[in-house]
Amino acid sequence: MAELKTKQTDANVEAFLNNIEDLQKRQDAFTILAMMEATTKATAKMWGPAIIGFGDKRLVYNNGRELDWFIMGFSPRKQNFALYVSAAVKDEQGLLSKLGKYKTGKGCLYINKIEDIHMPVLTQILQQGLEK
Secondary structure: OOOOOOOEOOOOHHHHHHOOOOHHHHHHHHHHHHHHHHHHOOOEEEEOOOEEEEOOEEEEOOOOOEEEEOOEEEEEOOOOEEEEOOHHHHHOHHHHOOOEOOEEEOOEEEEOOHHHEOHHHHHHHHHHHHHO
């Protein structure tokens, strides 16, 4: 079986975020970092070269495959932020309708910038994602 490429690393989260060239994107990334740390009560860790994860969990698939993963995380991509909140994306349609400008993927919430969304609603979505 192929080995998972995205693993927890010892890279420094703040150094990674400080390398974001766009000042507004960097500020938004630090805002998301603070929100997820407050929600999860976990220290941020780098997962692979570009994902910031919070907390640890063991995933077990139906086929018996197991892997270590994070409870919640995000990646400050060039075009948007990918927020990994899994269950909250599919289960919180009522909250998502109040969030503002966003897109979803399988287990991901994509936002372009913080000013496009309603922050109290994002806080609720993160909390709901943690409880799932």
